Amino acid sequence: MKGNKIRDYKRVHTITKLMLLFLFILLISISLTYYKVSRVFINRVSIDDVLQVSWLFNEIHGDEVVFQSREGNITLKGLFFPAKIQSNKTLILVHGYNENRLMSGRTKKIVEYLTPRRYNVLTFDLRGHGHSEGDLISFGYNEKFDVIGAIDYLSKRGKEGEKIALLGFSMGAVAAIEAAGQDPRIDVIIADSPIRDLKLFISTDLKNLSDNLDRILTDLDAKQYYTILKYLPFKGKAIALICKFYGIEIDQVSPLNTVKKSIKQPLLLIHGKYDEYISYTNSEEIYKLAKNNCKTEIWITQNADHVQSLNLYTDEYLEKLEKFLGQHM
Numbered sequence: 282m283k284g285n286k287i288r289d290y291k292r293v294h295t296i297t298k299l300m301l302l303f304l305f306i307l308l309i310s311i312s313l314t315y316y317k318v319s320r321v322f323i324n325r326v327s328i329d330d331v332l333q334v335s336w337l338f339n340e341i342h343g344d345e346v347v348f349q350s351r352e353g354n355i356t357l358k359g360l361f362f363p364a365k366i367q368s369n370k371t372l373i374l375v376h377g378y379n380e381n382r383l384m385s386g387r388t389k390k391i392v393e394y395l396t397p398r399r400y401n402v403l404t405f406d407l408r409g410h411g412h413s414e415g416d417l418i419s420f421g422y423n424e425k426f427d428v429i430g431a432i433d434y435l436s437k438r439g440k441e442g443e444k445i446a447l448l449g450f451s452m453g454a455v456a457a458i459e460a461a462g463q464d465p466r467i468d469v470i471i472a473d474s475p476i477r478d479l480k481l482f483i484s485t486d487l488k489n490l491s492d493n494l495d496r497i498l499t500d501l502d503a504k505q506y507y508t509i510l511k512y513l514p515f516k517g518k519a520i521a522l523i524c525k526f527y528g529i530e531i532d533q534v535s536p537l538n539t540v541k542k543s544i545k546q547p548l549l550l551i552h553g554k555y556d557e558y559i560s561y562t563n564s565e566e567i568y569k570l571a572k573n574n575c576k577t578e579i580w581i582t583q584n585a586d587h588v589q590s591l592n593l594y595t596d597e598y599l600e601k602l603e604k605f606l607g608q609h610m
Contacts, residue, residue, distance in 0.1 A: 343392070343404075348434035350408060350415075351426040357413040358382075359405025359431070365397045369443035370610050373431050374404040377451030377474075377588060378418065381411035384450065387591050391448070394599045400606065401441050405431055407453070419529045420479055421455035428460035432467065444468050444610045448602070450588045451475070451559065458536040458567075462543035469609045470544070471602065472536070473551040474588045477563040479534035486560065540571040547576040547609040549601070553585030553593075578605065 343360030350357055359382050364370075372395060376384045382404040383389070392402050407424050408415030417423065428447065435442030446469035449457030454475035461467045476482045540548065548571050552564035561581050568579040580601060582590040591598045 343402075346403070346405070346434065348405075348430055350423075350430040351433060353408070353415070353423060353426065355408045355413065355415045355427070355430075357405050357408065357427055357430060358411070359403060359413075362392045362396050362402040362404075363441075364395075364399045364401050366399050367440070368399040368401055369440045370399065370446070370606070371401040371403055371435055371441050371444070372446045372448055372606065373428065373435075374402065375424075375428055375447060375449035375453030375457050376404075376407065376410070377449075377453050378420070379410075380450075381406050387450070387588075390591060390595060390599070391602070395603070398603060403431060403435065407456070419534075420452050421459050421534045422479075422529045422531070424452065424456035425459035425463065428456050429464050432460075432464060436466070442466075446606055446610060447471065449473065449475070455479075455534065455536055458539050458544065458548075459534065461546055462539035467546055469547050469549075469606060471549045471551065471605065472564070472567075473590065474553065474556060474559050475536050475550070475563060475567065476559050477535070477537045477566045479531045482559075482563075483531070486563075536567050537570055540567055540574065544571060545575050547605070548578075549605045550577070550579040551582070551590050551598070551601075552579075553582050553587065553590050555584060556587045558587045576609065 343362040346359050346361045348357055348359075349355065372391070374382070374384065374388055374391065376382060384404070388402075388404050392404075395402055405427075406413035407427050409418040413427075428449075432442070432445055435445060445467055447457040447461065447467055448471040449455070450473045454472035457470055458472055458475060461470045476486075550564040550568050550571075552559075552561040554561050564579060564581070568577055571577040580590075582594055585593045
């Protein structure tokens with residue numbers, strides 16, 4: 282009997298050790314996966330990736346400009362396109378994740394349409410993208426300081442910085458809204474395909490996204506790790522810890538809170554109804570809060586995917602853009 286108890290004890294002890302070893306290996310594996318995910322998504326985007334449309338430089342000619350972000354001692358590079366007739370109105374374009382100042386041809390369309398209509402256009406590479414400095418991408422948290430740095434640059438130019446509008450796409454739309462919440466020099470905001478709140482996006486929306494990310498994630502590792510990320514446990518807490526490690530306060534990346542507390546400028550929200558990556562309901566939720574605080578309009582394009590409204594509804598998009606700017610600048 283005593284021998285049986287000893288054997289049972291040894292068996293339980295062995296099983297316990299194996300379970301603990303399994304849990305330890307599982308924990309290490311999950312931690313390493315999250316570390317790799319953070320390296321793929323938060324660290325700098327390759328210049329080779331974001332300059333795939335470099336041929337556009339042969340078709341779109343602006344003045345090369347260099348300026349500093351408001352914070353982080355980051356040097357940013359961009360292009361300034363003066364209006365055909367001298368103007369004190371400037372539209373700043375703010376690109377999204379894994380893009381650059383040319384925005385896959387969208388910049389060209391906007392410049393060709395607005396500069397003859399007495400608008401200057403400034404477009405630039407956010408930190409961690411294109412030819413600008415920086416190694417960390419923070420999904421709007423630090424990028425808002427890049428936008429404010431662009432406004433500082435325009436202010437130094439004098440007349441061209443008197444009236445300023447922002448047009449941001451995706452992550453750039455978030456950065457534009459967050460910047461407008463801090464900088465009263467911004468007169469108008471146009472936000473194309475923003476998230477409503479980074480924490481909510483991570484905890485609620487991320488698992489519902491499509492696996493077809495070819496148009497946004499050009500890096501093979503990013504695609505592989507995104508698929509893994511969708512099914513990892515403890516996602517919300519783990520990503521929050523990763524962001525904290527990198528100095529990103531995800532609670533502070535919330536267009537919802539910003540429009541509720543700080544936004545007084547006119548706001549135009551644009552979103553494609555078939556956006557697979559950031560649902561158009563994000564813009565609808567922002568609109569519901571913003572319309573009580575400022576002059577706000579929303580345009581949900583019926584057939585457009587993520588940041589594709591300009592390409593799919595080019596004439597209508599540019600006309601709405603000009604009309605909204607004309608009414609409020």
